[in-house]
Amino acid sequence: MLVLDANDREVIEACQRGDSDAFRVLFEAHKDRVYSIALRYSGDPSAAMDIAQESFLKVLGAIREFRAEAGFESWLYRIVVNTCLDYQRRGRRIMPCLGDLIEAVSAHSETVLHRLIRTELKDDVQRIVARLSPEQRMVVVLRYTEGLSYEEIARILGCSAGTVASRLNRAHKILERRLSHLRGAVGNA
Amino acid sequence: MHKEWFEPVLAHQLDRVRAPEELWERVRSPRVAPRVVPRVAKRKRVHMSVNAAGMSACATVLLLGIWLFVGRTSVRSGDAGEIRAFVKAKAGIDLPLRKQSAGVQLTGARVAKGSVEVAYRVGKRDGRLLVGGSVASGGPRVFTWSMDGHTYTLECATPEDLKIACNLCHIG
Numbered sequence: 015m016l017v018l019d020a021n022d023r024e025v026i027e028a029c030q031r032g033d034s035d036a037f038r039v040l041f042e043a044h045k046d047r048v049y050s051i052a053l054r055y056s057g058d059p060s061a062a063m064d065i066a067q068e069s070f071l072k073v074l075g076a077i078r079e080f081r082a083e084a085g086f087e088s089w090l091y092r093i094v095v096n097t098c099l100d101y102q103r104r105g106r107r108i109m110p111c112l113g114d115l116i117e118a119v120s121a122h123s124e125t126v127l128h129r130l131i132r133t134e135l136k137d138d139v140q141r142i143v144a145r146l147s148p149e150q151r152m153v154v155v156l157r158y159t160e161g162l163s164y165e166e167i168a169r170i171l172g173c174s175a176g177t178v179a180s181r182l183n184r185a186h187k188i189l190e191r192r193l194s195h196l197r198g199a200v201g202n203a
Numbered sequence: 204m205h206k207e208w209f210e211p212v213l214a215h216q217l218d219r220v221r222a223p224e225e226l227w228e229r230v231r232s233p234r235v236a237p238r239v240v241p242r243v244a245k246r247k248r249v250h251m252s253v254n255a256a257g258m259s260a261c262a263t264v265l266l267l268g269i270w271l272f273v274g275r276t277s278v279r280s281g282d283a284g285e286i287r288a289f290v291k292a293k294a295g296i297d298l299p300l301r302k303q304s305a306g307v308q309l310t311g312a313r314v315a316k317g318s319v320e321v322a323y324r325v326g327k328r329d330g331r332l333l334v335g336g337s338v339a340s341g342g343p344r345v346f347t348w349s350m351d352g353h354t355y356t357l358e359c360a361t362p363e364d365l366k367i368a369c370n371l372c373h374i375g
């Protein structure tokens with residue numbers, strides 16, 4: 015799935031020549047992918063917009079350096095992943111703080127937390143994922159949002175498939191524990 | 204471990220979403236810039252806290268620079284430290300210019316009423332970093348953002364120069 019077809023190649027070559035219409039085509043083809051990774055990673059729509067914008071500006075600025083023999087999607091994924099991690103390093107995170115807050119609240123009022131979980135299942139899963147370490151979270155996002163294989167994720171992150179498996183395994187253990195209260199509700203959802 | 208039950212939950216809850224329509228506007232005309240933070244400045248703070256002697260030396264150089272620049276409204280220089288000190292002295296704005304910026308060369312700075320203009324070159328093409336003042340019309344060669352109460356505008360000769368010009372303050 016990470017291989018360019020003839021049309022993609024033409025579009026990219028046009029982008030490399032500075033064709034703004036071609037860049038719009040490229041943007042339209044990949045905007046949902048880029049925004050989704052940013053949103054699932056950051057857990058915050060505003061942050062996701064910043065990350066997606068910055069990612070596409072990086073693509074625009076570096077498209078001439080892209081070599082056709084390399085997979086465009088892998089290249090794009092690397093840009094988005096690095097932008098997400100840069101964003102994280104700058105300390106601009108929201109959801110993990112929210113998660114910590116909820117955790118503090120839950121210590122005093124378990125029923126409040128459970129009510130919240132029942133009514134906002136999606137937000138809650140997002141929050142729990144957002145509390146994973148950046149490396150684990152990125153692996154989870156690439157695996158479940160993008161449906162990538164371990165090998166593809168490894169190529170994007172520049173690590174071994176074994177490292178991906180290890181991070182995912184650790185993330186699974188954490189997620190299973192934190193999502194355990196949803197187990198009964200999943201069947202009813 | 205029985206992960207089977209929550210894997211479909213993750214796949215469903217973390218599924219792909221549609222990007223908002225305004226994303227294209229933000230990419231096409233980045234008037235609302237991504238929140239750029241000068242990473243280099245943070246690293247310097249750590250370094251200087253470790254090295255007190257270095258800090259006092261830098262302070263001396265800075266003060267000397269301020270003293271030298273009093274009364275001048277422009278400076279022609281390719282030295283980031285000199286330009287930074289000049290702008291700091293004349294406008295009170297601390298620009299985190301890097302001493303060595305890949306692909307971009309500083310050429311000088313000018314301070315006018317309420318605005319600062321830092322000139323640079325990318326190859327043989329001139330560009331400007333404006334702080335405050337009137338903002339040029341938008342487009343792929345202009346990049347504007349706000350930080351610490353100031354409006355910053357990068358003007359470049361070509362869209363490709365924008366990325367290179369970011370190296371003035373950031374590691375590319």
